[in-house]
Amino acid sequence: MFSDISAPKGGSTLLCRPTEEPAPVFERASPAYNPCSERFGVGERNFNRQYAHIYAARLMQMSPLLKERARRKWGSDVLIRKLCDLQAGEQCCIVGTLFKRMELQPSILKEISEEHNLLPQPPRVKYISDNDELILEDELQRIKLEGKIDRDRCVTGSVIAVFGAERNDGKFTVEDFCTADLPEQSARPALHSDKFVLLVSGLGLGSSRGDSMLGLQLLVDMVTGQLGEQGEQSGAAAISRILMAGNLLSPSTQDKDASTKAKYLTKKTQAGSVEAIRLLDELLLQLVSSVPVDVMPGQYDPSNHTLPQQPLHRCMFPLSSVYPTLQLASNPYQATVEGVRFLGTSGQNIIDIQHYSCMNSHLEILEETLRLRHLAPTAPDTLGCYPFYLKDPFILEECPHVYFSGNAPVFETKRLTGGAGQEILLIAVPAFHRTQTACLVNLRTLQCEPISFSAFSAGDEDDGEMNISH
Template sequence: MFSDLSAQREGSSLLCRPASEGQGPVFERVQLAYTSRSERFGLGERNFNRQYAHIYAARLMQMSPLLAERAQQKWGADVCIQKLCDLKTGEQCCIVGTLFKHMELQPSILKEISEEHNLLPQPARDKYICDTDELILEDELQRIKLEGNIDKDKCVTGSVIAIYGAEKNDGKFTVEDFCTADLPLQKTRPTLDCDKFVLLASGLGLGSSNADSMLGLQLLVDMVTGQLGDQGEQSGAATVSRVLLVGNLLSQSTQEKEASTKAKYLTKKNQAGSVEAMRLLDELLHQLVASVPVDVMPGQYDPTNYTLPQQPLHRCMFPLSNVYPTLQLASNPYQADVDGVRFLGTSGQNVSDIHKYSSMESHLDILEATLRLRHLAPTAPDTLGCYPFYQKDPFIIEECPHVYFSGSAPSFDYRVLTGPEGQEVLLVTVPEFSSTQMACLINLRTLKCEPISFSAFSGDDDDESEMNISH
């Protein structure tokens, strides 16, 4: 069993002390220093009367000096950096601008209106790219079509890049090379004297009819809180010093089928499903927060604003767990320092959107691409809903994280990425727990990442069931 958090001291290490007669030893959970860095994702005054062009202008203005510096590093300090309005035919130069990809298959409100008038509907697609797509670069005043040495299928609208080449007689710019802002500077990761773990789980999918998912979820809670295993396993579980729930806490089944595409009123059916799912979530959190600090991020199907950045879930939804100071309701995107290790990540909407509008298949490759672009959500606001910021783009990555993650991924995967100036970043795709029964553990001392699986399966010939927990 674990001691209650209220009785623990700041900075205490893992201890095993004898309890009263008839009880097993009591393990004290390893404590971590924690600082939230998500202030820039908070929304104060909410004004949706502004045009979305402002966020593109702010993005380009913030990132242009970074791209100019990278261009000089790559192509020489004397490289000619031009504006589109000053471009001369045949002149070799560099241009910094924002990509726009014209896509014939991209869904639009006009096509949806056409469907309502009984015209030929568009088929559902996993990808919206095709051979006729065109890549265009925009700066503050003009735009120009691109061709040449740049893979249009891998590019997405909203990416700020620097291109090198020349304009030809046909009015198109032939790209010879291009570069992104690449990884920003990174603070030195502190040296820790013992293993401390952060557990990441995503896509709990509460409110679905999957009984195995609920059983696996309860096994996860019991493991973290020290209710499973022998003393050795309990002492190991005590090194799990923080739990991060990465969005999609509720199942998609708590939404109406057309909720993502059409306006709706809350019916009694989906209202009851959402309320019951939130009650289950509160009960699970109540078990967790009595033993370990927990950060809760919202996701696509959770009861908060739909557009990014999603604001923290309201505390009134958690009457049982809200009384514990260990419950931290966080925004999506999320940023925090955990014992000096910088965590940055999202619940996965940005990665899923890029997956639909590019040829990249791996969520891990997309995660790396956004880090090299220094932007969490380049496709916002074009195909991904976001708040109309006008003075500053908060999705620009200004400081390189040590751990960069995304949730609701189809599978678990990780990679250590090394930057041009020695930055080391652990990229992690956190799998959807409701379908994979899998979470992941990150060791803050070594930045090693490993999956932890909770499975329940029944034999075909009898009613006995077997449960398995594996690292």
């Protein structure tokens, strides 16, 4: 039996199983926390604007960065031209936004044809083909690109600088190109003890898989100190925060006809999700009574469909919302924990780039978006987003220390070092309902390791894997 002695306010406490001797009490670490996601808030929600404004704002914000990067790479005297000033045969640099013309790209006309029971297009994992074309656009004109640039790797919406010359046929031959690369990074404070942030995504509540719920309850019990021996409980006390990166609900809670309807006709909140939300509230109640939890929405959660997704409403969590340790966050997410800057999404931006490029690894795409200095370059072309007018909030103005994406097929991590000494931990957080795996990030060392419960069976508690460094 366990008795909950933690309170909604103040510090939290982990409990041990009562024995004949007084059980030790492990105080949980309480690191400084500062949410920094204000830039992803949507105010008036005016959808009457055209999406051309966000492309114009993106190019205007990033042009100075690309010009500076071009001068560092190709020399301070490199000739930087507008498209309207190009002269055939003249070597120069152009800064613009990529547009990738793709004949396999889905269109709304095809979706409407499916409504009328016409022959639908076969679903594809990749929409790239040998007939794709790369076009560079600036404020006034556009030009087709050829030459030394990987067409299949590029995606629409990326702002880059290309170096080369215009041919007599009106096409631009690329000799080299560059991206904005990593932004500047603030110094990470030196910590004297191990403190962990636990990342988990893709809980998939509302599905019929019992093993997924078993693994999830084990994770909750481990974090709250109700699983394992005293050494493991002591290690669990070092988990100072939990971050849930989207897809809290299962796709099965969505409308069964969603896959055959046009996206603008699909209802996001279905009756099947009500029970899943109630179950999520009960799980959160167990967690927030012991540790602060940040909850991000995802593709299948009852939030707005377009990025940035706004926080889930507190009225959906009558049990857990009374605790100040529950933080309902946006997607994308940005916060500072003990001086370590976290930035990430629930994975929609990464999955969309995967469909429209040759890149397959979530980790590879994470690094690519970091070097492009943009969280979601394919928005709004193939990824829905709010029609921002004056500023593109997805541009990275400061380099994070931890950069993650949720709902990946497998766990992956990598330490990336920038040219100016930036150190970034990249994490592909796997979908828990498929992998039974979460991730632990050590704020002191910036190392990440998985915690897996896939080996657990009901007949043998010792089979549960909990690899916690402390």
